[in-house]
Amino acid sequence: MIRTDALDRLPVRSVVPALWDALEGHGTAVLCAPPGTGKTTLVPLELAGLLDPPAGADADRPVVRRVVVAEPRRIAARAAARRMAWLLGEKVGERVGYTVRGERVVGRHARVEVVTTGVLLQRLQRDQELAGVDVVVLDECHERHLDADTVAAFLWDVRSALRPELRLVAASATTDAQGWARLLGDAPVITSEDASYPVEVVWAPPARPVRPPHGMRVDPALLAHVASVVRRALSEREGDVLCFLPGVGEIARVAGQLGEPGGVEVLQVHGRAPAAVQDAVLSPGARRRVVLATSVAESSLTVPGVRVVVDAGLAREPRVDHARGLSALTTVRASQAAGRQRAGRAGREAPGAVYRCWAEAEDARLPRFPAPEIKVADLTAFALQTACWGDPDASGLSLLDPPPSGALSAARTVLRAIGAVDSVGRSTERGVRMSRLGLHPRLARALLDAAPEVGADRAAEVVALLSEEPPREYGDDLAAAWRTARRGGDAYALRWRAEARRLRAATAPGPAEFGTGARETPGDDHVVGLVAALAFPERVARAQGGSYLMVSGTRAELGGGTGLRGAPWLAVAVADRPVGAGHARVRLGAVVDEETARRAAGALHGEGEEVRWADGDVVARRVQRLGAVELAVRPIKDAGSGLVRQALLDGLREEGLGLLRWSRDAEVMRQRLAFLRHHLGAPWPDVSDDALHARVDDWLEPELSRARRRADLERIDAGQALGRLLPWASGEAARFEELAPERIEVPSGSRIRIDYADPEQPVLAVKLQEMFGLEESPTVAGVPVLVHLLSPAGRPAAVTADLASFWRDGYRGVRAELRGRYPKHPWPEDPAKAAPTRHTNARLRR
Template sequence: MASLPIESILPALKESLRARSNAVVIASPGAGKTTRIPLALLDEPWLQGRRIVMLEPRRLAARSAARYMARSLGEDVGETVGYRVRMDSRVGKSTRIEVITEGVLTRLLQADQALEEVGIVIFDEFHERSLHADLGLALCLQSQAVLRDDLRILVMSATLEAEPVSALLGDAPVLVSEGRSFPVETRYLPRRGEERMEDRVARTVLDALAEQEGDILAFLPGAGEICRVESWLAERIRDPRIRISPLHGSLPQEAQDAAIAPCPPGERKVVLATSIAETSLTVEGVRVVIDSGLMRVPRFSPRTGMTRLETVNVSRASADQRRGRAGRLGPGVCYRLWTEQEERRLEARSTPELLAADLAPLTLELAAWGVSDPAELSWLDPVPEAAYAQARDLLRQLGALGPEGNVTPHGRRMAELGLHPRLAHMLLRAETLRLGGLACELAALLSERDMFRGAGAAPDADIRLRIEALRSQSAGKADTYSSGAGAGRAYSIDWAASRRILSEANHWKRMLGIAPDAGGSADACGLLLAFAYPDRIAKRRENGRYLLSNGRGAAFAELQPLASAPYLVAAELDDQGAESRIYLAAPVAEGELERHFGGHIMESSIIAWDREAQAVRARTRKLLGALVIREAPQPEPDPEGTSAALMQGIREEGLAILPWTRAARQMQARLRFMHKHEPGWPDASDEALAATLEEWLAPYAGGMRSRGDLQRLNLVSALEAALSWDKRRELDDCAPTHITVPSGSRIPIDYSDPDGPVLAVRLQEMFGLTETPRLARGKVPLILHLLSPAQRPVQVTRDLAGFWSKTYFDVRKDLKGRYPKHYWPDDPLSAPPTNRVRPR
């Protein structure tokens, strides 16, 4: 790794690139503008008249870099140096250096995989690791390996870990520039109680204005926080020489340019920015940085298929980049709104977008490139399998991929639009329905921050209100918009956002050849959104709660008119808890779903136990994902399915639903006794019988559907039929239902306890029997309950002989006194047994 001063980095880089190799440049903060590099390469012979393409992660940075280089040449943008970003292009026939955003590179590669007109691709600020940057580098490397071995690739960054990138680029040389940077004093400001982050930033701005010189750059996580801090400061700063300038990606180009432009002499500027100002561009005049320590990043969940914005702590690398903004022009100060102890717990670097983003756009681009397995390309980090699998499933649902994962003609057209696949599919489907104008408006609305601002409550979720507002209000006219559809709710409109939305909608109309005034009824919004979000078609359950076609639940935070719609499509919702909160949606008619999603509607027979009816119910259902679109009774259900549902119903209700007679319970108990004492006998416990219903009961329940039908069952026959003929004979021998006692009576045996079957018999009927009867081939003695004439036990024993010899005489004395008319002989072993008062 070479470490060179700024004046030597360019010759060393040229020498490396002349050797037809790739390169990595690490430019330290303050090392000088990286725009010097493409200018210095213009005259290199290996370019052979081809263009230099330089990538910047953001539109603002691309325009700023192009202007700077054009000024260095004394030209206007669009001559030697131009730029190309989404919806804006300044290039001409003489353009040699083209500064583009990363998504534009993907479009260039898909149009010409060899990049025949390009000599070198420069990836600037690569440490940001955007999804398009990783994809662009992977595609360029394959193009270089297969089609263009003379294509140069240069990766530049201020905080990049160079070694992994160098290895990815074939052990490319790493050149480090140690340019000039001014010292920046870092001040840590611990949190004060429960003070809100926005209030802390605003108060620190006031302190810095009083204590420091120069302009101030304050970093906040998002546009909402910027707006609140701007309002707070506007109420307290009365000095007209101090200008407050917001800077975030959703602002118009003019407002962004004004925020980074230098102030007139005698004035000061406070720039309230998102991470857009962290790298890639220089905000003129900044000497003070105030860092909230927070940033907003998208987090995608493969489980739900949804992306939500999450506010997270910055990494140490990002915090250092932000601090460096204060040392560009001279010594500066950085206020960090956290402690040094908290800083030690920060992550070293931010998570690459590839590892946390929705991969549907990347997956479609790979398919259009001809790659079905990301492992075919070279990546700094492997593509996450779960997110990639979810993306492929979505693209198949949208018709962009075929069964084998190859791109379809429809998918190729989607990729050419450069929109998210959901919105691209919506635009193409809308064209066939002559709803292209409305689809363009919806695509623009969904690509921007919501233009509605609630007046004391969350804005109405009905996206049709936004369409009506766009069409009925003139751009630039601040007003309050209310609609009968909103039940009197009032909303202020962000007119800057509405102008951007209208501009983008017109861009898509031009691209698709749709007339500027083409629209379509806003009532079709739900259908168009269903094309884009088939997994978020929702059916009403109750009280503003819905079931999505992907099986997830969703609900409105508070009831509103849209909450009564039988069906709707949720275009924007979060991914929190068991039920996602719906932010944007539109109603859709059931008939439209059946007409336009017939290929996705599956018909199935549902045969299931109905606990309320205590019967099997057979119904035919039309399902769109998890949603039941239509349901009707099935007159002749499948017998096997009916039997299976009946058996499941018995399990749910418990075996008590069956008609258990005394004989049936005795049969079950005898089987349990044999299972306990004889090998090879089946388990007949309630648990085992419930688990094997299909084997022993189902053959006897043919044609039955309800609890009432089950009462006709003969459970004795059903249990007995499960035994072979030999087993039945063995059962009778080893566990008979009755036993004949000396008196001649047949007495039933109680097998309730398989360890000790019971014979309850009058004592007088056992006279003359010397040994206790035994079961199971003599293994198990019966427990004898010897009864008095009143059928009450006077003795419980397993040792009849011992009873006669030891206990009988005491019992006889008591019984003779209580039952004097009965027969109580002195010698029970020689006395005749009787079931009468006295023997005949």
Template sequence: MQSLPALAEVLANGAGTAVVQAPPGTGKTTMVPPLAANIVAAAGRRGKVIVTQPRRVAARSAARRLAALDGSAVGERVGYTVRGESRTGPGTLVEFVTPGILLRRLLADPGLESAAAVILDEVHERGLETDLLMGMLTEVRQLRDDLTLIAMSATLDAQRFAALIGGDGGDPAPVIGCPSALYPLEVSWQPAAAPRLDERGITRSFLDHVADTAARAHAEAVAADPQVDALVFVPGAREVAHVASRLRSRAGRGTEVLELHGSIGAAEQDRAVSGRRPGEQTRIIVSTSLAESSLTVPGVRLVVDSGLAREPRRDAARGMSGLVTVSCSRASAKQRAGRAARQGPGRVVRCYDDRAYGAAPAHQTPEIAVADLTAAALLLACWGAPGGAGLALPDAPPQAAMQEAVATLKTLGAVDGGGHATSMGKVLARVPADPRLARALLDGAGRAGARTAAETVAAVSGDLRAPGADLTRLLGTLRTGGVPGERRWAEDVRRLEQLARREGARLPAGGNEPVPAADAVGFTVALAFPERIARRVPGAGPERYLLASGTRAGLPAGSPLTGQEWIAVADVARAEGRDAAGTGAVIRAAAPLSRESAEAASGPLLEETLTAELRGGKVAARREYRLGAIVLSSTPVRPAAAEGRHAVAAALARQGLGILGFSAAADTLRRRLALLHRELGEPWPDVSDQALLARLEDWLAPELELLAGGAAVSGIDLNDPLRRLLPWPEASRLAELVPERLEVPSGSRVRIDYPEHGDGRPVVAVKLQECFGWAETPKLVQGRVPVLFHLLSPAGRPLAVTDDLASFWSGPYAHVRAEMRGRYPKHPWPEDPWSARATARTKARM
């Protein structure tokens, strides 16, 4: 890394923060940590250098690489800590950790007294936990000016990060740049004939194209250089398995195909990224974005890129969060390509065209902008910054998503009314799982068994694929061993079971009797996600379900769960096509449970309600027993008076006041009042739908009573109820301020049409001849609102629209007269309208 001396000088001169901007392959991950450790030691400060890596495999790989360069064993001078595994010792100077590990250390030790320096690597990836660390560590530095904080980025966002973490004296942190160390890179495009994605996700034909392209390109590369290994990027573990399987049947003899994703064990991950030893076969590594940055895979000189990634997305309308397949950003595509040119000239084959590349987003969407924020909200509450208030975060969390997350935490008892963590919240924050799953682990241990609860939470947290969406079957397969992810899952189970027993089972209000063994898995899932308890929709097919949240979702075709009356859904995502059963969402993982267990796990979603609807001109009331949106029973009732009024009011709020119907008199009165409220404000009442619904008892109470008692809507006239809102004594001036009719010069009293909702102008439609001689346009509401005249022909057709009669007589009238007097000769069209007699009659009758 050419810029190492510049960084050493900055840190040695006392700068407490710095940003290192260096492209992949420059050695920043292995060179900056020992430099920081040497500077810390030279300054006589105690404490280790902690380096975050966004992935466990990267933390382990970086620790092994740096230990090898140091000539020591892993766990001595250089170590690592990831979830479920730690290799450190009393002499460890540099420790690589994942962001989640460091976040929990900060909650336990807000001063981070064991560290002299923290290096945040790969901050450009904009992972949620790394963003949180940036804000929290900036606060720590305000208390500890001896803590060195370095952020390392592979992109050009360095100035932004420098401003965030700040330097001494309030200026931005120094930025140390480094030129690219990549070798020449050949880029080729080989798009598939079939589309990459359809309504069900990534297409099988495209995955086959990726595998075949990789096999062909690798064979060409090995023919020129037998030492070339290949790295193939696909979006998820399922796609890794498919492409790897096809490659094993198509790659040349002597080629080993390895898989790399987050669900396989640590040993398999480490083997995939550690490089070949002398004499071993050439390799093709099929990976998710896990290998996109943070580590160098030795031997890779060929990259085959699907151009797809899996990113978190939150669907607030359906109450769903999960991973979706999208086109990777251009920055990610460059990072992937760079894997091929770190150790020599390389080649990248993109299985899509340059137009798709150009249409891709420039950068990956920050996780904080699209992910479920429940876990983040709990960490922030425990840190003492509810909702992220006061923290210097790269992006503020979306307000709606944060409010939803805090509401969820309140239902878990994890935060109080002010958003601060409760004792329960602090317990949940210590569990390495989503807070909802953490609460399910503790609550489910007493009724489903600590072991089963831990197994269920570990499987759901591990994002393991449930065959046919059957979570129970997945657990059975994991227990027997020999499947991808089994070892990591077993380690998580042991740790979670210990946590559940140590913290103690916190039983739900329903009691502590054990649930049936067949319900244990579903009961645990339902405790975590009660809004995802689902019941089969009668008459809609055995694979369609209604969730308690109100979302409809379908089981994938052939699922063993098809036909189950009740299921608890652990994972549901938006989808189209056959798997979604026409519902717009597909269930990815679920477990069966009985109605009794569903009710026991549902908490406040289980309620008895009285509902009413205005149908056929009358109120129909029903008493319903509901689990969220799922109606368990519904019985027609005649409610008590108070209940009935409340139910009718709720029906009006749902269906709108229009179902009552406004008579002509009531509609006119409402329009007049709306104009008064617009022009004069209080005490004249707001008569909009929203305002009227908000104060039904003030003006409609007697009618609510009648409707609740069975009276027909047709017998209700809203004119008198609206008059109950008139303010006194101001009401005595109603006719003066907004009269119903206006007397015109002919003596006729013409109706005034008031605007709807108070918007616009009052209108008088009158024959032109009835207004001869009228010079001054009348104004209403104490002279504030001029009347708009629609001057009509003798046949009632509009001739002119004006709110300035004097100007009309002096100008446009002459043109109107010239056109109309021949058409209507029996009616007066005087040359001088000022002196003519106003009349509604013909000339003969005058």
């Protein structure tokens, strides 16, 4: 029996006629409906024709026979199907069913099927026309998951090229409505009124500053503050409390700090929680509850009894560390859209309140929407999907955001290495098979190639272990974790068994790319090592100096208490980079032998002559390597001259041109040339380090071509080599001594060296008495020389670029200061007219 009263209370029903008009007239629509309005549960039932039409609706409106609703998460898909079945007064599996990975509850007469976006993606790859489906509702599209964006692009392709009658609805409470409207061919935007009750916002920032999140790390002080805010909310408000935290670890920590506050039940809800716990949360509790949840409770779910939300303000998003070849989740500030979604949970059934654990002033600085996964995530699976779809570079797909070219190129490189695509990016038969396994392509490769050697059952079990990272308490040894899962009865072990069964069923016999080296009953260590190495060949690692060097070049370290220490080779399945650490940290790995490492990472094996600058000299050797890992090395004496020359150039860049022999005259010559270049420009050469490196052929040959090691560089006369850069062709070289003389003659007859260390203005350091009678400062290349006038003892007495001014204004003070100290030297009253001298008064009298 249909629960009409419950349906009539859902405000979205009032916009169903407008939605129908949009779909009939345009074929697509964007539905913006706040939380609790019924967009997830009532709209699919209306579109499937399972409800009586609302008052004033067109009675002759055609009935859509079958509706598919795509949800971003399994828990949301199950919950939506159960809610719709309840509204119809039925059990799930009759006219409303659901399909998630590894679980299908859909009857023969189902008119509405709720699926995850991943399931719908697989279905589209098998049946592009979606035969028998009349309308697809993309729910919670604001979350911008990669699968959801991909599904939307594929569906628009289907509608444009194959099935123009297929109707598409993008639905969300908080989204870029205009962006989605453009994506769906300028679709009409239908907006429903808000059904939520008022939600009071309480700003509850920590009393003291907390460290911002970094990687997976959240400041324990913030978690302690969140727990205190939960206790405060329990004391100040009625009803259940829903607390949003970024991940499972943070949920466990806050739960531990709360304990059992005053008989209140504490529930932990996340994607790994047992189905029984997830179901219990979605049913009214017998006593007051605190529900600690990740973002799985942010959309599509109504948790009954909740009147208060406590929001830690954090979320987890995927990131790729391309430099280290690592993919991981990272903790970020939640977006404004997520904050609105979370707050709305408190106003579903009655007026409520949201306690936000940050300052009101910070709110405006938060991002408006979550970062689209396509911008930040590993794109290997996306690239395989688009290749199988027939659009390898995704250029023909309608996407809200295009994939970053660098990330897409890296993804295609991985796919080529595992045989999923050909040289131009088209999917191979093997790639199509991988795409239909519902796994990341790396894991699909491991499953297909390991099964012939270790058996489909065992390969499926280990791949299932890698497809959802085991709990931390299972340890970092993959083989030990496998044994724990086999024995375990916890929620993870149950999910692992179900996934292993699914993968075994999906692994039909087929040709193996890796090899069929039959081994009799290989042990657990060999099986997990082989599977992990096949999935992550660039993370095969060799022990080296207390840590491990991966073939990708990333260095990783083991944590304390590990069972992997001492293994000469590892296959690293999961790694991250701790805060402040220079290397990655192995979180899950398997022991492998060198033979397995070589086979799994065979595409990265190479042997060749290596000549490079290392440890201050040319090192020439023949190296056999697996990526960055050296397997065998032997020195060579007859290295190619071109390789040696490049190594010497690298040494000059690394250690500087000081490797050459720079006499005093050579250094002065370089300074004089730099002076002329600065003031006169071409044809005088640029003699900076960068310029000299760029013109090495013009001035260091033939000496460089004859050099074989550091000692040969040290014998090259840099001054003689620099002479080759003088502008001989134009004839200007003949004026070098005229324009930038090494010495100039001063009035006393002495020839004094000019200091060109500062190319802006040369310096002439000369005793003051030797400059008597000279009224104008000397110049070189038209540039006044800066004269350092020295005392008879050779100490600085004055600095001037204008001798006439100095004799007139500055000399009198210097004379008064130094005359008594040096009475044997002349100190005339009018130096501009006095005779210059190098001698004392006594010498002058003789």
